[in-house]
Structure formats: C-alpha cells, structure tokens
Amino acid sequence: MLDIRFLRENPDAVRENIKKKFQDAKLPMVDEVIKLDEENREVIQQAQALRTERNALSKQVGVLMGQSKKDPSKLQEAEELKQKVTAEAARLGELEARETQLGEEIRKLMMVIPQIIDDTVPIGESDEFNVEVERFGEPKVPDFEIPYHTQIMESLDGIDMDAAGRVSGAGFYYLLGDIARLHEAVLAYGRDFMIDKGFTYCIPPFMIRGNVVEGVMSFADMEAMMYKIEGEDLYLIGTSEHSMIGRFIDQILPEDKLPQTLTSYSPCFRKEKGSHGLEERGVYRIHQFEKQEMIVVCKPEESKAWYEKLWRYSVELFRNFDIPVRQLECCSGDLADLKVKSCDIEAWSPRQKKYFEVCSCSNLGDAQSRRLKIRAKDENGTTYLPHTLNNTCVAPPRMLIALLENNLQADGSVLVPKVLQPYMGGKTVLVPKK
C-alpha cells in the first residue's frame, strides 16, 4: 500500500512501477485514485467548513441557553440558531455520505496498487525470469538413484500418507518415528540458531482477526491462502509472519525499541488453491506445515541491510546441514504486491537435479506498517512508518526433502548432520528397517 500523497505527487513513478510488474490492467487506477482523491479533498473541505459553522453556532446556543436562565428572551434567540443549524444539517449529511463513499473507493484501489519495487529488482513477467544470484556449496549427484522423498521416509517407517488422506484428505501427513523426531530437531536447531543471532524466540497466536490479515497481505493472496474459522472473525495463520507483524498493530514504537528482531515458531495453514504438479506430491506442498520464521521491524534506512542479513542467515543454516543452496532473486512480475524486494533460498535436489524453494526472504518496506498503522517515534517526537521484513528460517517438512536427498547413502541409510545429532539423541545415521 502506497502513501496516497506519494501517488498524488508522483503518478508517473507509480505507473512506471505498475508497468514494471506487468500489471498494465491496473494503470487506469492511478488516474481514478487521483480523481477520487481530488473530489474527496474538495468534499472534506466543504464538510469541514460546514462543521466549523455548526460548531460556532452550537457554542452560541450553549451560551444563550445559559443566559436564558436569567433572561428568558434569550431562549427565543437560541431557538432561531438551532433552526439555522438544522437547515444546514442535510447538506452536511450528504457531504459526509459522499466522504465515506469516496474514502472506501480510494482505499479499495490503493489496496491493489502495488508497492514501489526496489531499483535492483530484475524486470520480468513471471517466475521464469527470476535470477540466480549466487550458489553456495557444490550441487552433487550421487551415482545411485535417489527415490522420491516419501519413499525414503517410508523406508524409515517415517510417514503415513494413506491414513492422513483418510483422516484429513489430500495435503496432510503423519510423520512417525525418526522422521518426526528429525522434523522437530530441525525446528529446534533453527530456533537455537536464530537465538544465537540475537533474535527473540516467540510463539504467537495461530489464529488472527480479519483486519490483521488484510494488513499483512494482499487480497489476492488472502483468497488463495487463508482458512477462515466458521462463524468467527478468525483466520488460521498461513505463516507466523502474520501474527508477528500483527503484534505491532496500532502501536507507536519508541525508536530505541528498534530494530525488533524475532524468531517465531508456528504451524502454518494454507489452502494452496490451484497448486499442482508431480513434484509437489508428498510433503512438498501441503495444507499444514510447521515453520521457524524470522521477522524484523526496523528503521526505513536499515531495511536493505537487514534484508541482506536475513537471507544470508538462511544460507548459513542450510550450509550447516551441508545442503547446497542458491539465492534466486524474485523478478518484478513474480513479486507480491506488498513487497519491495524478495528472494528465495533454494536447496539442491540431487534427485531432480535442480534447486527447489525452501526459504523466502522479503522486504515489505512500509506497506505493512501503513496498513496496520505501525509507527515509530524518534527523539524529536516525529512519527514515521518503520519497515518490515520476514524470512523463513526453516520449514521442516519441505526442508526434510533436501535433508534426506542430500544425506542419503547408497545402502539406503541417511546420515544425520552433525549439528542435528544433539537433537536426535546422538544418532548419527538413520537405518532402513528392512
């Protein structure tokens, strides 16, 4: 969400940005907003003038009413003034109705006009134009065949997709035994990794109100992702980012409380509307998974530096598991409307012989702050909108795919990365039962 003043003063920049994102259909919205905004301010001014008059007259009525106790003739005067105000009331009512209507229309448009993207974002229409920036670790392909991840899990008696299908439908899983333990180990390691980086561990609410949802994501995303609780104004979170950024709704943070650096655990619930494909079976894309997240709320001038730090944390974490990764920068057309800049950290899949997404790091600029009215106050008492960022620390079901594939040995056993062994009761290897 943009500052309407920015749009008013820089309509060309907003149009240029829309073009960069290949959303030309939204171009007319800029002029629409400008037109509505002009009328709105006109209406506001007229209404204010009427209110000024009404307030003045009302004050006089008050004075006259007071005096009328001593001098009954004042009562007559007061009555006359009352009628004068009543005469103007209809006009004010009309203006107020129009003001409300215009405000809603403007807001609706502003909610879908995309955030101004960073200069450094590569221009491209779809995810095909995302850009590989850097690789970390040597992507290796072993000389034996690597089975599909669910098969590896099954060989370790670690998963029951059939029962999950019967109980909850497609997109759910039962994890069992060492795999379930490995899942928790990864989360626990991710948590401690972030705590060591100075982040504060947090367990947030897993359901949030509609207004918070609207504050943290675009309508399009909301529709495609969020589960609503029947009969309540509550949604299951799609990521703890939602609760975590929502935590600061309507708050004015003293500047010395910035940056806020938090690492949160939560289950994540997603509809995954319209997502398909062979490579998305198993535990790759599911309705419910667990995630350790990192979020930052910081001064605007610091958000670029934080963005760089955050994605590098993900790289470091995956390298500690000895999983090869790469940074893939999100191009303009693939960037969600609220985001200024975003990249994925992708893990190497020796089975597919390609990289796949395991982390997503985003700088939202002031978009979420503006929607949620999150503000910071500097020493001079001036308030401003801080920037918000988020990044996946680790989302175990999906990262387990990378972990199992990259640590699988020819005999079907799976090596437990050293850093995870303390969380696995000292186990160094997982051995197939049969």
Added chain:
RNA sequence: GGAGAGAUGGCUGAGUGGCCGAAGGCGCACGAUUGGAAAUCGUGUAGACGUUAAUAGCGUCUCGAGGGUUCAAAUCCCUCUCUCUCCGCCA
C-alpha cells in the same frame, strides 16, 4: 458457558449534555535558582487529516470500536471488542 465491574492523554485520575481535546497529580522537556546537584518555582508537554514553503498559523476529527439521539456527546441509547473479579468447565 453464567454473573458482575470497567475501558479517558506517556502513566495516574477527575469529569453524567454546552466555555472539555479534556481538571489535578506523576513523568518528561526547557528556563530560573545553584559552585554543581537535589529540592523549589515558572513555562510547555497526544495523534491523524486538510490548508500551507512551513515541525508557523487556522480548521476538522479522535475520551476502547462502530452506529444512533441532539443545535451540541467523554457524558444519553444500541451493537461489538478487550480487561478485571467471582462461579462453572478444562489441556
């Protein structure tokens, strides 16, 4: 789930229809006093929006949120949210 109480500025706390954007106190800032400090005294201390060159003026809105009554609402009415207390239930 049942019963009750409450929500006012950074905090505390007055205010039950008009001169209330809000007394008093605390805190904070600045000044005076002091060799310096404490104490004391004085002054000032919310946010959003519009207008504007302006953080100057002026105006509008905001006393949990939304709606209503009224010439006029912190104050009266309705709905909702949250907090606290008691009872019940419960991981």
